[in-house]
Structure formats: structure tokens, C-alpha cells
Amino acid sequence: MARTTGSDGEKTQAAIRSAALVLMARHGYEAVSMRALANEVGVQAAALYRYFPTKEDLLFALMREHMEGLISAWEAARPVSTDPVARLAAYVANHIRFHIDRRHSTHVSNMELRSLSRDRLSAILKLRTAYEKALRTILRDGTEQGVLAVDDIGLTAMAIIQMITGVIVWFRPDERLSVEQVTETYLTMTMRLVGAGHDGNRAEDDKRQGNVHEHAELRAR
Amino acid sequence: MARTTGSDGEKTQAAIRSAALVLMARHGYEAVSMRALANEVGVQAAALYRYFPTKEDLLFALMREHMEGLISAWEAARPVSTDPVARLAAYVANHIRFHIDRRHSTHVSNMELRSLSRDRLSAILKLRTAYEKALRTILRDGTEQGVLAVDDIGLTAMAIIQMITGVIVWFRPDERLSVEQVTETYLTMTMRLVGAGHDGNRAEDDKRQGNVHEHAELRAR
């Protein structure tokens, strides 16, 4: 046999990306063989090389797409407001939403950096740093304006990112809490963490008042 | 050749464990071959099998030792005080200290769970759950006594653990901050996160007053 009926390059490539994310998120990059991946796609291993010259090219493509998607999502979600508290809330909410929606690619992007070559590693890290810089800017602005109380901006930014990225470790979409409820609780924790004053907090709460009270009894435990 | 002069089973086993932690933390479990590990130890691959029947046995031994060490460290560091704020501070400080001291085994234990068989995975998770339960107990006690303000105990416990474990991602012992300074800042963030009242906070600060003021200018940035 050779070309199969109904075969389509674009569809196959998309299927490869999707299957690679699922398998690599579960078993890790090194543990996923090209043959196992091909089998999941329903194709022979050699066919993968039409779309990705090497296994590492595939990994890099997945990671770059993830990081660029994250940055794009933030650019789209970034509020017009210059209020640091509102911007921080938007940053956290966007981050949590994005990472829950893309659990597989998040796992791959966070765990498999060591499998990239030097050049590609630094390319990904550059994107990551650019994304994190936005958070540091928010924290710095908030601190200078006196609405946030942050000791060490770099350290606090890392702490926040680690905390809100950690959602994907335990969150399962079909369980106790909805994305909105989780986001709500993490927003509260983040605001406390950065010492957002009661004014800032209340301003935020008012905007999402419906959610807050709607889910209040579910959050308790 | 066969047995080498000065060879010693205990020393070899320790060397294997240590080299395995370093290599697996850097390259990942799957990417470290038994031959590469043996080469790092200065021995032939077959010699490894005298100490660990399979590669997975080695991984499991490293992980179990890590988790048991973490639990032991906490049992030793656990304060006599029943004050939830003091216990929380001790928990965070012990956690950060332990993870910075054992960065390699932390990386392995956090990243390579997927390479364990079902039984061994659940054995490790059992230890992890037991360790995390201590934190949840502290948060629950503090909330019931009214000295902490925690919305969702399980969720907050996960957030705290993810935040304070994340230290190892960026912390380098020879850079800007010392372990004590990092711990200090993370303690402040944790206390804010759980809404520890000013009483609780000040009681904690007083105990570590020397450190606080000594490093105040270094923390600013």
C-alpha cells in the first residue's frame, strides 16, 4: 500500500500534533517513540517525517505554538485599564484559563525543556521570559503606585506563576470545582499575596460580584 | 579484569544513587541509560545490577528515600507549639530548606512519577499525600481557631505547596539571595496568602527579627 484514500496533509499534521501532545504529556517526550506516535495517529512511522524532519523538530513546534498562543491570549485579554490590580486579575484569570484549556501542551512545555537543543531552548525561554515580564511590570507599577505591597518583585512573580500554573497538576474539569470557581479562589489568594489593599480588592470583587456570591457555598469546605 | 582494588559495595551504591540523581535531574529518567550512569560512576553497566535489579528499582529507591526524608525532616522540625501560625511557618521553612538542599532528588521525584509502575506510583503518592495532609491539618486548625482565613483548604494547600516547591526552579545557591532571605520572603507571602492576622504575623516576625532587618536592603529591588 501507499497513499490512502482520503488522506490529507493538513489533517494528518494536526492529528500528529494532537496525538503527540497527549502521549508526551502522559509518558514524557523520551518515552514516546515515533512508532508509538504513528500508531496513535493511525499511520506508519515514516509518514511522520513528511511533516517533522526530526523528533525534536516536532517537540519544538509544539512548544513554540504553546508559548506563542499564551502570549497571544494575554495580548487579547489584557485590559485597557491601567489599574495594576485589574491588570493583575486579568493576568491571573487568563493564565489559569489558558493552562486548564491546554493541559497537555502545558505539561509538555514545562517538563520537556531539557530535550531541546541549546538554540531552541533559548528561543523558548525567550518567549517565556517575555510573558513573565508582563507580570513583573504589573507588580512594579502596583508597588510604585502604592496599591500593592511587594517585597521582591522577581521572587513574587515567580511565586505567583508557579502557584497559578500548578492548577493543572490537580485540576480535573469534571470534578468538584469549575474553572470559574478555581479562578475566583486563586484570584483571592493572589491579591492577598501581593498585599492588594481593601480598595483594590473590593474594586475587583464588585466587578465579579455575581460569581462570588453564586458560588460562595460551593467554595466553602 | 574483574573486582577492582579498593572496591566497596556501600560506596559504590552511594555513588550510583548520587550520580543517578544528578543525571536524571538534568536529562530525565528515560534519557539516562544504564551505560551512561555506569560511566559517571566509573564502573561497567553490569555492576549496577548488583545493587538495583532494574532501572525502575533504582528510580523507586531514589523517590522513596526522598519522600521518607521529607517526612522525617518535617517530623524533626515540627514545633511543640500548637499555634497554627507557628506550625505553618515551620512547615514552609522546613519545606524550602529541604527542597533547596535536595534539588536533584526533588526534580526526580516531581518529574518522573510517570515512569513508575502502578503499585510503586501509588506507594509514592501515598507518602506525598501523608506529607500534604499535615499542611491541610494546619490550615484547618488555623481556620477553625480564627487565626487564618482560608476559603478552600485543599485548594490553598495545593497552591502553597506548588508555590514553595517552585523555589527549586529558579533558586541558585550562589546568587543574589540566601536560603534564609528566600525563606523569609516566602513566609511573608504564605502568611498573607492564608490571611494570617497581624497578630500572627507579628508574632512570627518577632522570632526572626534579626534576619528581617539584617537583610531588608538586600530584599528590596
Add this chain to the structure above:
DNA sequence: GAATTAATTGAACGTTTGTTTTATTACTGT
């Protein structure tokens, strides 16, 4: 309907993998 291009198969290549077996040497107790 013939020529061209796109998509895939199936077989093969040389390496590397985890692991086993056997033989050999160093050490220990008598």
C-alpha cells in the same frame, strides 16, 4: 486520459537500549 504532484507504505540501516551470563579478581576469616 495522461502527466504531475501529494501522501503514504514497507522494508531496511546502523545504534542504542535494558538486562543476563560467565569468568575473573580483590578481600576476609581462619
Add this chain to the structure above:
DNA sequence: ACAGTAATAAAACAAACGTTCAATTAATTC
């Protein structure tokens, strides 16, 4: 000095690895 045990080397195993190549079929173009 000798027997017994502990620690290792060296070679070999089948299986799996990433990747390449030529052949083959489906779709498209003219």
C-alpha cells in the same frame, strides 16, 4: 596459605530506537 565470599569486567542477547529510501497509490492538473 587457603577457602569462601564480595565486587566487578567483558561479552553477548534480543528488542527497540530514530531515521532513510524506494516503491506505490490517491488526488489534482491540464
